[in-house]
Amino acid sequence: xxxxxxxxxxxxxxxxxITPIPLDEGPxxxxxxxxxxxxxxxxxxxxxxxxxxxxxxxxxxxxxLTGDVISMNxxxxxxxxxxxxxxxxxxxxxxxxxxxxxxxxxxxxxNYQIWHHxxxxxxxxxxxxxxxxxxxxxxxxxxxxxxxxxxYRQWLVSHFNLFDSPTELAAVETLLRExxxxxxAWNHRWFLCFGKDELESGQRAKGGGGVVVVVDEDLVDREVxxxxxxxxxxxxxxxxxxxxxxxxxxxxxxxxxxxxxAEQFAATQGGHDDDDDDDDDNDDEHExxxxxxxxxxxxxxxxEEGVRSSHALDLLADIYAAIGEREKARKVLEVLGRRWxxxxxxxxxxxxxxxxxxxxxxxxxxxxxxxxIKAVPEGxxxxxxx
Amino acid sequence: xxxxxxSIFSIPLHxxxxxxxxxxxxxxxxxxxxxxxxxxxxxxxxxxxxxxxPFDFNEHGVxxxxxxxxxxxxxGSLRExxxxxxxxxxxxxxxVYWALMGLYLLGEDVTCYRERVIKTFAPMQxxxxxxxxGHGQYSHLAGTYAVVLSLALVGGERAYSLIDRExxxxxxxxxxxxxxxxxxxxxxxxxxxGAYCAMVIIVLLNLPFELPSPIHTKVGTLSxxxxxxxxxxxxxxxxxxGISGGPGNEAHGAYAFxxxxxxxxxxxxxxxxxxxxxxxxxxxxxxxxxxxxxGFAGRTNKLVDGCYSHWVGGCWPLIEGFLYGPxxxxxxxxxxxxxxxxxxxxxxxxxxxxxxxxxxxxxxxxSKSADSYHTCYTLAGLSSxxxxxxxxxQDASISSSTHPFRxxxxxxxxxVSSSAAGVYDKQDTLQPLHPLFVIPHDAAQRLRNxxxxxxxxxxVIDQT
Numbered sequence: 001x002x003x004x005x006x007x008x009x010x011x012x013x014x015x016x017x018i019t020p021i022p023l024d025e026g027p028x029x030x031x032x033x034x035x036x037x038x039x040x041x042x043x044x045x046x047x048x049x050x051x052x053x054x055x056x057x058x059x060x061x062x063x064x065l066t067g068d069v070i071s072m073n074x075x076x077x078x079x080x081x082x083x084x085x086x087x088x089x090x091x092x093x094x095x096x097x098x099x100x101x102x103x104x105x106x107x108x109x110x111n112y113q114i115w116h117h118x119x120x121x122x123x124x125x126x127x128x129x130x131x132x133x134x135x136x137x138x139x140x141x142x143x144x145x146x147x148x149x150x151x152y153r154q155w156l157v158s159h160f161n162l163f164d165s166p167t168e169l170a171a172v173e174t175l176l177r178e179x180x181x182x183x184x185a186w187n188h189r190w191f192l193c194f195g196k197d198e199l200e201s202g203q204r205a206k207g208g209g210g211v212v213v214v215v216d217e218d219l220v221d222r223e224v225x226x227x228x229x230x231x232x233x234x235x236x237x238x239x240x241x242x243x244x245x246x247x248x249x250x251x252x253x254x255x256x257x258x259x260x261x262a263e264q265f266a267a268t269q270g271g272h273d274d275d276d277d278d279d280d281d282n283d284d285e286h287e288x289x290x291x292x293x294x295x296x297x298x299x300x301x302x303x304e305e306g307v308r309s310s311h312a313l314d315l316l317a318d319i320y321a322a323i324g325e326r327e328k329a330r331k332v333l334e335v336l337g338r339r340w341x342x343x344x345x346x347x348x349x350x351x352x353x354x355x356x357x358x359x360x361x362x363x364x365x366x367x368x369x370x371x372x373i374k375a376v377p378e379g380x381x382x383x384x385x386x
Numbered sequence: 387x388x389x390x391x392x393s394i395f396s397i398p399l400h401x402x403x404x405x406x407x408x409x410x411x412x413x414x415x416x417x418x419x420x421x422x423x424x425x426x427x428x429x430x431x432x433x434x435x436x437x438x439x440p441f442d443f444n445e446h447g448v449x450x451x452x453x454x455x456x457x458x459x460x461x462g463s464l465r466e467x468x469x470x471x472x473x474x475x476x477x478x479x480x481x482v483y484w485a486l487m488g489l490y491l492l493g494e495d496v497t498c499y500r501e502r503v504i505k506t507f508a509p510m511q512x513x514x515x516x517x518x519x520g521h522g523q524y525s526h527l528a529g530t531y532a533v534v535l536s537l538a539l540v541g542g543e544r545a546y547s548l549i550d551r552e553x554x555x556x557x558x559x560x561x562x563x564x565x566x567x568x569x570x571x572x573x574x575x576x577x578x579x580g581a582y583c584a585m586v587i588i589v590l591l592n593l594p595f596e597l598p599s600p601i602h603t604k605v606g607t608l609s610x611x612x613x614x615x616x617x618x619x620x621x622x623x624x625x626x627x628g629i630s631g632g633p634g635n636e637a638h639g640a641y642a643f644x645x646x647x648x649x650x651x652x653x654x655x656x657x658x659x660x661x662x663x664x665x666x667x668x669x670x671x672x673x674x675x676x677x678x679x680x681g682f683a684g685r686t687n688k689l690v691d692g693c694y695s696h697w698v699g700g701c702w703p704l705i706e707g708f709l710y711g712p713x714x715x716x717x718x719x720x721x722x723x724x725x726x727x728x729x730x731x732x733x734x735x736x737x738x739x740x741x742x743x744x745x746x747x748x749x750x751x752x753s754k755s756a757d758s759y760h761t762c763y764t765l766a767g768l769s770s771x772x773x774x775x776x777x778x779x780q781d782a783s784i785s786s787s788t789h790p791f792r793x794x795x796x797x798x799x800x801x802v803s804s805s806a807a808g809v810y811d812k813q814d815t816l817q818p819l820h821p822l823f824v825i826p827h828d829a830a831q832r833l834r835n836x837x838x839x840x841x842x843x844x845x846v847i848d849q850t
Contacts, residue, residue, distance in 0.1 A: 026505035026506055026509050027508060028501055028502075028505045029501075030502050032505055033499065033506045034467065034478050035466045035467070036467045036468075036474070037466055039469045039472070042472055050521070050522035054522075074473075075474075075476055077519070077523075077574065078523040081571065081572075084573065085573070150635065154632075158634065179413040180413060181415035181416060182687070183636065183687045183688070184636050184685075187636040187637075190624075198634070199621075234411040236408065238687065239686055242625065242626040245666075246624075250625070307406075341405075343400060344675060345729065349725070350668075350727050
C-alpha cells in the first residue's frame with residue numbers, strides 16, 4: 001500500500017478523519033525530565049498512534065501505523081501489544097505476520113518485545129511451523145546465549161509438547177559441540193529431559209527437602225555420562241559440573257559415588273589413570289586397614305599443584321563432608337580459599353564453618369546418647385519418607 | 387606464592403593475573419572470557435603502572451571515586467536527549483529513577499527535582515490504573531515501579547498524591563495470574579520481575595492484599611496477591627540453584643534478586659527463603675564472582691558486568707539476614723555479620739578500577755560507555771559493600787510494625803577500622819539503601835506512612 005514506505009499522516013486522505021493527540025509533557029513550568037527531541041516523523045506517527053489507540057481502532061491503516069512506529073523504535077512495548085490486538089481482532093493471517101516479524105527480528109536481536117509477540121502469534125496456531133527450529137538455530141548462531149530467545153524456545157517446547165522432539169535435543173547437542181561452555185544450551189538440555197515433569201507436578205529441580213522424586217534412572221544415567229564426558233573436555237567449565245550435581249540432587253543419589261571421578265582432577269599428573277583400578281583393589285584387599293587406605297588416597301591427591309578443576313575440589317569438599325571425612329573436607333576448602341579460588345574465600349570459610357556446626361551437633365548427640373537420651377529418632381534427620 | 391611485586395601498593399595477587407586453573411580447549415565463551423580479563427587487568431593493576439600518578443590511588447592501589455564526575459553525568463542524564471535516543475521512549479520512568487537514585491547515593495539532595503518529577507509522570511498515568519513508559523503508553527509494572535520509587539525519592543504530599551491508589555490496586559488485580567505470578571502488563575509476559583515490582587508497589591502504597599476480584603483456578607481460588615506466589619518463585623529455582631525469569635528458564639542474577647527480594651517482601655527474612663534450596667542457591671550465587679575481575683557475572687560462563695554489582699550483590703544482605711536471623715534491637719551487628727560471604731574487596735576493586743568512565747558515569751566494563759542504568763546499579767553495589775544490612779525484631783523504638791520496614795544499615799567504617807572495612811577510602815562512602823526497595827530507608831518509610839493515612843476501603847467483587 002502507498003502509505004507503507006513513506007507514510008505521511010497529516011496530508012493523507014486515509015487519515016483525514018483522525019485528530020492526532022500530541023505528546024503531553026505534563027503540567028507546570030520547566031522542561032520534563034529525560035525528554036527526547038523526537039524526529040518530526042516519529043512525533044507525528046506517535047500522535048496518530050495515540051489517537052487510534054484511544055478509540056480502540058483495529059484496522060488495516062492502524063496495523064500499518066504500528067509497523068511504521070516499530071521500524072523507528074522496536075523497544076516500544078505498547079505498540080507491539082496494540083499490534084497483537086489488531087491481528088487478533090481482524091483475524092489476520094498469522095503466517096503473514098510471522099514473515100514480517102522475521103525481518104524485524106534480524107535487525108534487533110536483543111529486543112524482547114519481538115519474542116513475546118512471536119509467542120502470542122504462535123499460541124494461536126495448532127502446531128508450530130516446520131521451519132521454526134531452523135529459524136531459532138539461525139538466530140542462536142548470531143547470539144547463542146540470548147536470554148529472550150531461549151525463554152521463547154522453552155515456551156515453544158512446553159506449549160507444543162516438544163520435550164521428546166529429536167530436533168530439539170539435536171539442536172542442543174550441536175550448540176554444545178560448538179561451545180561446551182554455553183550454559184543456556186545446558187539449561188535447555190535439562191528442560192528437555194526433566195522440564196515436563198517439573199512444570200506439571202511442580203517438582204523442582206532440587207528434589208531435596210526430604211521429598212522423594214521419581215525419576216527415570218536410565219535417563220539420569222545417560223545424562224550423568226554425558227556431563228562427565230563434557231567435563232573431561234574442559235574440567236574447569238562449570239556448566240557440566242552444575243548439571244552433574246543437579247542430576248544427583250534430583251535423583252537423590254549419593255555424591256559419594258562421584259568420589260573417584262572428582263579426585264582425578266586433583267591428582268598428581270598421570271596418576272589418575274589408575275584411579276578406578278585402585279578403588280576396586282582397595283575394596284578387595286584393604287578391607288581391614290581403613291587408615292592405610294586413607295593414606296593411599298591422600299597420596300594420590302596433590303591439592304597444591306595437581307588441581308585441574310576448582311569445581312572438582314568444590315564437589316570433593318561436599319563428598320568428604322557427606323561421608324564424615326571432615327578433616328579432608330576442611331583441607332580442600334582451605335586450599336580453595338588460599339590457592340585455587342581465593343575470590344570466593346568468604347564462601348569457602350562459611351562452608352568450613354558448617355562442618356564445625358555438624359561436629360558440634362555430633363558432639364551433642366554423643367553426649368546425650370551417653371546420658372541415655374536419644375536425641376533424634378533413627379533416620380529422623382528431617383527426612384520425610386513418602 | 388612468594389612472588390614479590392615491587393610496588394608501594396598492596397594488591398592481592400589473584401586480582402593481578404589470570405586464574406590459576408585454565409583449560410586448553412578454546413571456544414567462543416573462553417575467548418570472550420580471556421578478552422575480558424585482558425581488558426580489565428590493566429585497570430585493576432594501573433596503580434602499578436609507572437606512567438600513572440601514584441596520588442590517584444589509595445594505599446590499596448584502588449582509584450578514588452570520581453564523585454563530582456558521576457554527579458554531573460547523572461544530572462546530565464535528566465536533560466533532553468537527541469532524537470537518536472528514541473529507543474528509551476518507553477523507559478523514561480527508568481531514566482528518572484536511575485538518575486535520582488544514583489544522585490542520592492552520591493549524597494545529592496534530589497528533592498529539588500520534585501516538581502519536574504510530578505510534571506513528567508502526570509501524563510504517564512492511565513485512568514485504568516498504573517503508569518506507562520510515557521504518555522499514551524499502556525501501564526507497565528516496570529515503569530510503574532520506577533515511577534513509584536522516583537516519587538518516593540523526591541517525597542512530599544504533592545508527589546505521593548499523584549498516584550491513584552485505588553485504580554492501581556484494580557490494575558494490579560488484573561495482572562495477577564492463576565500460576566501465582568504477575569504479567570508485566572495486560573497481555574504482556576509473566577516473569578519474576580513482574581512479581582517483584584508488584585510487591586514493592588503493594589507494600590509501599592499499603593494496598594490491600596485482597597485481590598479486587600478473586601481468581602478461580604483449577605486447583606482453588608486465589609483471593610490475595612500473595613497466594614501462589616511463593617510456589618511460583620520456588621519453581622523458578624533451577625538445576626543450578628540460581629533463579630530464572632520463569633519456570634524452566636536459565637538462572638540469572640537480575641531475576642535472582644527480584645525473586646529473593648519479593649520473598650522477603652512477603653515474609654520476615656528468617657522464613658522468607660524457606661521454599662528455596664539454600665545450599666545450591668548459595669553455591670550458584672557465590673560462583674557469580676570471578677577473579678581477577680572481582681565483579682559479578684549474571685549467569686554461569688557469562689562475562690562480568692558492573693550492573694550485577696547490585697543484582698547479585700543485592701542478594702547477599704538478604705541471604706545473610708536469612709542465615710543470621712534478626713537482631714533484637716538496634717545494637718551492633720555481630721562479628722559473623724561483618725564477615726561477608728563474597729569478596730567485598732573484589733567487588734570494590736572492580737567498580738572503582740574498571741567501571742568509572744573518565745568522562746563521569748559508570749559502565750558495564752572498560753570497553754563499554756557509561757549510562758545511567760550502569761551508574762545507578764554499580765553505585766548501589768558499592769553502597770552495599772560499604773554497609774552492613776540487618777533486620778531487627780519488632781521493638782517499641784521502631785515506628786512501623788510492617789516487617790519490610792525493619793531493615794537497618796550501618797556504615798562499615800563506623801563499626802571497624804577503615805582498613806578492615808574495605809579497600810575504599812572513607813570519604814568515598816556512599817549513602818545506604820533499603821535492600822528491598824532500593825531507595826533510602828526513610829523515603830520508603832515516609833511513603834508508607836502517608837499511604838497508611840489513605841483509604842483502603844475499596845470493594846472486592848466476586849464475579850462468579
